[in-house]
Amino acid sequence: MSVEAESLLQEVKECIEAAQNYRSELQQRLQGLSQARKQVRGSSTHTREVLKRHFQDLQATLSRLLNERLNTLLQEVDAIEQDSINPLDDCQKLIEHGVKMADDLLREGEAAIRCGISDREDKLCSFAKKALHIQLDSLPEVPALVDVPCVSAQLDDSLLCSMQERVTRHGSVSSHPPVQIEELVERAGGVLVRWSKVDEDFYPQEYRLQYRRSSSTHYEDAYVGSECEFLLLHLDPHTDYLFRVCARGEGRTEWSPWSVPQTGYTTLTAHEWSAGVDGYILSSRKNMALRSDSSSSGSASVLYSNAPSYFCGQTLTFKITAAGQMDKRDSLGVCVDKPSNSESLQRDQAVCISTNGAVFVNGKEMTNQLPAVTVGSVITYDMEVVSIIPANNNNPSDAISFKLRVTIGSGNREVVFDWLLDQVVDCLFFGCSFTNPGWKVLVF
Structure with a gap:
């Protein structure tokens, strides 16, 4: 084979190798793109479920609280009504009894007047004694309208306005968590986790770091504080752990969304002192x-x-x-x-x-x-x-x-x-x- 043919063959081999490397790099980028797409789709689906569940819980809780408050107020109205009606009922019974007695007396008096002359004096005398005992000049007192309850409800319309204002500002959706893990450094028996805020409009007051084994589904709190790094010790070497961090904004009570979980591990065993040394x-x-x-x-x-x-x-x-x-x-x-x-x-x-x-x-x-x-x-x-x-x-x-x-x-x-x-x-x-x-x- 001539020198030119060998050179051409070598050039072709180099081109084939470059093409293979190029294809391999593109395939890796396709895998990365697929993971990015899964993250967008998966996080969007999860966020929809979280939002629906949260607002459904809010609706159910708010409806329950409103019904409980309504029932409490209705019970108060019932109590006031019952306490106010009872003395009026007693007064009514007393007046109705007096009316009945007056009716009976009227009938008896009219009968005495109409009776024959032989019995009139006795009946008139009996009627006069009976009327004297009834005390026709004694009348029961009826309360004035201003002295009896007039039940009403005081309802503050500003509650609806404040609720509307709070609801319109309740919750938020962001494309990126405000805090992300930027570095995982292996240490002896542990991992040093460093993070930073990526949202310039977010002002963190404190951070919260969690971790879990890759084989587990339960995260554990590792750190809550104002520092931007934490050394997590007592980890098993050659074991993958997932780390995530969130933050609480200044003047807020709720935590921000979690950062994208990062996988870290340590290959270094924990430092230990020698046992059995005197002193x-x-x-x-x-x-x-x-x-x-x-x-x-x-x-x-x-x-x-x-x-x-x-x-x-x-x-x-x-x-x-x-x-x-x-x-x-x-x-x-x-x-x-x-x-x-x-x-x-x-x-x-x-x-x-x-x-x-x-x-x-x-x-x-x-x-x-x-x-x-x-x-x-x-x-x-x-x-x-x-x-x-x-x-x-x-x-x-x-x-x-x-x-x-x-x-x-x-x-x-x-x-x-x-x-x-x-x-x-x-x-x-x-x-x-x-x-x-x-x-x-x-x-x-």
């Missing part, structure tokens, strides 16, 4: 250590991690939840190894911070200093590889130089320096040492 008590998850007073007074030993679980590129965090008396030998930091006889991390092959804020690199104190460690202090370690300098082949005694860029943060201050090691390491131990009891530290 330290661990929590059930072994991520919190308490310096007890069981060891000899004034002596200290280093409590290390149970494995070299800190990797460069990650953030290691110590949080002080209780504090004891300071000692210049106290230390919190990372190291290459964990010798059993060390009393502090202020030694070779380690970097640390003391409780008084002093920073030590390979046992030497730096001039830069951080704030003193107290209850609530959060100390972070971030490291990245700067360079690896191989040994000189002409001089086999030269060791490999391994340089790490270390950033230690505490409070609102941080120190940055290069840590030179004589060996390449891809993972490090962490540790702490406290001379006096009462210190409690959480690592994550």
Whole structure:
């Protein structure tokens, strides 16, 4: 085959490969477009159902409340009517009884007048005595109309206006939630979730973060507060979790719609302290250590991690939840190894911070200093590889130089320096040492 034919064949192969890659990219975009279409259709259908259900519940509740109020008012009218009619009925019975007595007396008097002369005197005398006992000058009192109830209803027409105003402003529909998750960062035994608002007209007062396993249907609250990030711990490694966030607007009581759920996971196991070290008590998850007073007074030993679980590129965090008396030998930091006889991390092959804020690199104190460690202090370690300098082949005694860029943060201050090691390491131990009891530290 000629050179031109080989060149042409190679060009055709490259075109075929480019076409295959192009088709693959287009197919991936079609899948993404299909997912986007499903999200629009699915969220629209769900929102319609939510709106219908909500307004049906409102109608049923409002109708029930109005009927209950109507029945209450009608019962009040019935009570007033009954209480007012009873004395009038009694008065009517009394008057009707008097009318009957007067009728009887009239008939008896007329009969006495019409009777014969022989009986007239007796009958007239009997009638006069009877009339005297009836007390024809005594009349019952009938209440005036102004003194009896005139039942009426007072109805405030402004209720309808206010209801109409509230109903016309009740609920809203938006094409995008006002808050979205922007980043999921894996941490040891957890995931750092960061979010931000995407609606400039929305002014959040607080946020609400929820999560669930991908195999579950029930979300759990993880955080409610004003921060825009949260580190969710105690997650199982290599397990997918779904995260979503919403917000409550300033001056509002209801929560906004949820953000689009994002899937996150961690491949890093949770940090744990080593168990069985004299002078330290661990929590059930072994991520919190308490310096007890069981060891000899004034002596200290280093409590290390149970494995070299800190990797460069990650953030290691110590949080002080209780504090004891300071000692210049106290230390919190990372190291290459964990010798059993060390009393502090202020030694070779380690970097640390003391409780008084002093920073030590390979046992030497730096001039830069951080704030003193107290209850609530959060100390972070971030490291990245700067360079690896191989040994000189002409001089086999030269060791490999391994340089790490270390950033230690505490409070609102941080120190940055290069840590030179004589060996390449891809993972490090962490540790702490406290001379006096009462210190409690959480690592994550």
